[in-house]
Amino acid sequence: MDTMKELRIMDQAVATPARADAPQPDVIRAMAIAARAAGRVLARSTTETRNRALTAAASALRAAQAELLAANARDVAAFTGAAAFRDRLTLNPERVEAMAQGLEQVASLPDPVGHVMAEWDRPNGLRIRRVATPVGVIGMIYESRPNVGADAAALCIKSGNAVILRGGSDSLNSARVIHAAMQAGLKAVGLPVECVQIPPDADRAHVASMLGAAGLIDLIIPRGGKSLVERVCAEARVPVLAHAEGLCHTYVHAAADLEMARRIVLNAKLRRPGICGATETLLVDQAIAPNILPGLIEDLATRGCTFRADARARDIVPDLPAATEDDFATEWLDAVLSVGVVNGVEDALAHIARYGSAHTEAIVTEDEAAAVTFLNGTDSAVVMWNASTQFCDGGEFGFGAEIGIATGRFHARGPVGLEQLTMYRYEVIGTGQVRP
Amino acid sequence: MDTMKELRIMDQAVATPARADAPQPDVIRAMAIAARAAGRVLARSTTETRNRALTAAASALRAAQAELLAANARDVAAFTGAAAFRDRLTLNPERVEAMAQGLEQVASLPDPVGHVMAEWDRPNGLRIRRVATPVGVIGMIYESRPNVGADAAALCIKSGNAVILRGGSDSLNSARVIHAAMQAGLKAVGLPVECVQIPPDADRAHVASMLGAAGLIDLIIPRGGKSLVERVCAEARVPVLAHAEGLCHTYVHAAADLEMARRIVLNAKLRRPGICGATETLLVDQAIAPNILPGLIEDLATRGCTFRADARARDIVPDLPAATEDDFATEWLDAVLSVGVVNGVEDALAHIARYGSAHTEAIVTEDEAAAVTFLNGTDSAVVMWNASTQFCDGGEFGFGAEIGIATGRFHARGPVGLEQLTMYRYEVIGTGQVRP
Structure with missing residues (x-):
């Protein structure tokens, strides 16, 4: 029997209780099979049922506040990492309340499932509809912030997807309490609790199992630092929605409104x-660099920014430190700015093609033709005209919530919200047509 | 320097002529890097330019007919496989003309690139647009039929994608002539010839290189037998659009119009x-099985069909051969039919969930509630109500042409036409907005 067949038939066998003498199945595999079955029920549930599960989970989370803070205190006490990460890990009553409100907010968003994306009739009378469906089983791999698990679970439940949440081992005690609240919400409305699962322990092998679970997990979403995301992208045998880097560019064109450019760049x-x-x-x-660059550098420097500049920028502002080629390929994530002078839109596009990460780029110009050339000329997920690159965010896009931002070339790019967590099926409605 | 940066910077270096003492880069890697650069030009070309490239390629193909038939004759002479495959490999003047007309037909289809898929305004005045863009670089891996290469190249050019075509080694001489015609079409309109490339030889290692080219090739589309597709899915580090199997079901519901059911099943x-x-x-x-099954089996048997039936079907038509569990997981691709009797819609859905391949399923019924339950209850790419499963086809869906059919849960499902060969970017148009 070939692999796919075997898998289909075995999946049923694994879903039923194993004989005592049977080999212990891989934990993640068993979870994913249970998630598939649970997801099928979730996918067919009503909007109202899924919304009530989320509001019930919010109530359960509020009721579990003391338990959650105690569990979190144990996580924080055992934590040995840097202060910034400790802060992300730490919960307090306000953060727990924000998490609960987050669940309620997702409940209030429109349901993406069942949306008719397109509909048309064929000459033979067949009606064809493209209807949004859940993706299936999602694997979420994230680092220390406990609220990421709650947010992701909410977005998955709302979009009809089962989810396996693998948070950082540092936050396992917190994650267990949050998970129990999500499952209480599911249980309250009669949905299978296997719609939201977490691995039983912090074994790092679970991550490898998730990444290798082709056919069992449909989509992996990593949220965390670049090294986590790069590892996931390199090892996954399952499709991944993610961005490893946001090496975003702002290009101030010759026809820019200089005051607008200053405001946007800052x-x-x-x-x-x-x-x-x-x-x-x-x-x-280059046409406006002598005019704008000195003042802009001064404004940025006053606010604590430092620089790495190319030779042409240093011709204009000689005090700027010299940039290496590697600097232009560096995502600073800090008050550091690489600065280059370019010769027109095409030169800017060539720079972005060479060093960019396909995340977000902006042009500042009053010249519509230049803007259109720029918008059409990048490979990036998001391109902006006369706006700050910091607007690349699901909330700012009006998605209500986001599970991440993607820079791949497949399925979804930019902010990933509820709509991007759906797939589609075709429904073909006939009156007895057969194909000639 | 990390891998992604290195890749970005190296890609530029590889695209320029290598020094004589430099190590020989992997052939596919170099082709993919050239394809990326060519694809960027193609993505920005006008609809008119891409259409003229296709009509020029059609002319070049017609002009090369004698050369193509001679090359094909060499392929056929060297071929040692089965007669059915020999037929697929063999070209004649009519098939060459059909190939040329196929190119012209793709030219006549609407351009999917640049289509505004959604557009909305934010309270802060930002206008956000989701605009269709090419995916990027596509790797097509197919078997002996030479026309698949021409069709795929046409769909890729039209949708702004560069493509690397790896056809069967049996058809390499034919593929070279077709490839030259496609490149002549590109050249005629000033597009880079690297938009359509084929590996220089039939080395099987090129397939492995394509499957491993994460970040260089954006999408692999395999077309061929199940073993080819399964190998591609198992080994690819690049997203794949494909179906390994079409294990399609037709369910005749209790409230079916029996004459319609007979017509559709046949x-x-x-x-x-x-x-x-x-x-x-x-x-x-089961409610109508005693009524319809004997006549239906007879009609099918008269037309040469054989059967594998479950116990309940054999209770009604005792002469039917018994089915094993494996039979229900078998894609016959022949005049063989597995037959089962089920107890209502949910039982049919459970059978499909267990044995199906998520391709196409149909229900025959006059009961709308049962139909809706069925349409919502499968995990399949295409679900039909009162129509033949044989309608699952890009042409029948009105796509004009298809590059394949997908059964995954990501990016595209069902027939894959021009629209499914696109991705999107977000364009954000402001008037100087900065994020609070």
Whole structure:
């Protein structure tokens, strides 16, 4: 019997209780098979049922606040990492309440499942509809922030997907309490608790099992640092939606409104330098560089920014430190800005093609033709005209919530919200047609 | 320097002529890097340019007819496989003309690139647009039929994608002439010839290189037998759009119009038993099985069909051979039909969930509630109500042409036409907005 057949038939066998003498099945494999069965029920549930599961989970989370804070205190006490990560790990009553409100907010969003994406009739009378469906089973791999698990579970339940949540081992005690609240919400409305699962322990082998679970897990979403995402992308045998880097560019074109350019560049770099939509490289057109660059550098420097500049930028502002080629390929995630002077839109596009990470790029210009050339000329998930790259965010896009941002070339790019967690099926409605 | 950076910077280096003492780069890697650069030009070309490239390629193919038939004759002379495969490999003047007309037909289809898929305004005045873009670089891996290469190249050019065509080694001489015609078409309109490439020789290692080219090739589309597709799915580190099997079901519900059911079942099984949309398993509701099954079996048997039936079907038609469990998991691709009797819609759905391949399923019924339950209850790419499963085809769906059929849960399912060969970007149009 070939592999696919064997898998189909075995999956049923594994889903029923194993004989005592049977080999112990892989934990993740068994979880994924249970998730598939649970997801089939979830996919067919009503919007109202899924929304009630989320509001019930929010109530359960609030009721479990003391238990969650105690579990979190054990995680924090055992934590030995850097202070910034400790802060992300730490919960308090406000953060627990925010998490519960997050679940309720996802409940209030429109249901993406069942949406008729397209519909048409054929000359033979067949009606064809493309209807949004859940993807199936999602594997979420994330680091220390416990709220990521709750947010991801909410988005998956709402979009009809079963999810396996593998958080950082540092937050396992917290994750268990959050998981219990999500399952309480599912149970309250009669949905299978296997719609949201976490591995039983912090064994790192579970991550490898998830990445290798082709055919059992349909989609992996990693959330965390670049090394986590790169490992996931390199090892996964399952499709991945992710971005490893946000090496975003802002290009100030020759026809830019200089005051607008200044406002956008300051925001794009410094509003929150550590987010993936922060601009890492400023490209200034040579036609206006002598005019704008000195003041812009001064404004940025006043606010604590440092620089790595190419030779042409240093001709204009000689004090700037010299950039290496590697600097232009570096996502600083800090108040550091690579600066280059370019010769027109095509030169800017060539720079972005060479060093960019296909995340978000912006042009500042009053010249529509230049803007259109720029928008059409990158390979990036998001391109902006006269706006700050920091707007690359599911909330800012109006998605209500996001599970991540993707920079691949497949299925979904940019902010990944509920709609991007769906797939589709075709429904063909006939009146007895047969094919000639 | 990390891998992604190194790749970005190296890609540029490889695209420029290598020094004589440099190590020989992997052939596929170099082709993919050239394809990326060519694809960027193609993605920005006008609809008119891409259409003219296709009509010029059609002319070049017609002009090369004698050369192509001679090359094909060499392929056929060297071929040692089965007669059916020899027929697929063999070209004649009519098949060459059909190939040329296929190119012209793709030219006449609407351009999917640049289509605004969604557009909305945010309260802060930002306008956000989701715009269809090419995927990038596609790797097509196919078997002996030479026209698959021409069809795939046409669909890729039209949708702005560069393509690497790896056909069967049996058809390499034919593929070279077809490839030259495609490149002549590109050249005629000033597009880079690297938009369509074939490996220089039939080395099987090129397939492995293509499957491993994560980040260089964006999408692999295999076309061929199940073993080819399964190998590709198992080994690829690049996303794959494909179906390994079409284990399609037709379920005759208790409220079926019996004459319609007969017409649909005969067509779904026997019109062309060897295509992936052919029905492999007939499920008949127990409420009407005694009524319809004997006559249906007789009609099918008269037309040469044989059967593998479960115990309940054999209770009604005792002469039917008994089916094993494996039979229900078998894609016959022949005039063989697995037959089962089921107890209502949920029982039919459970059978399909257990044995199906998520390709195409049909219900025959006059009961709308039962039909809706069925349509919502499968995991399959295509579900039909009162129509033959043989309608699962890009042409029948109105796509004009298809590059394949997909049964995965990611990016695209069902027939894959021009629209499914696109991805999207977000365009964000502002008036100087910065993020608070």
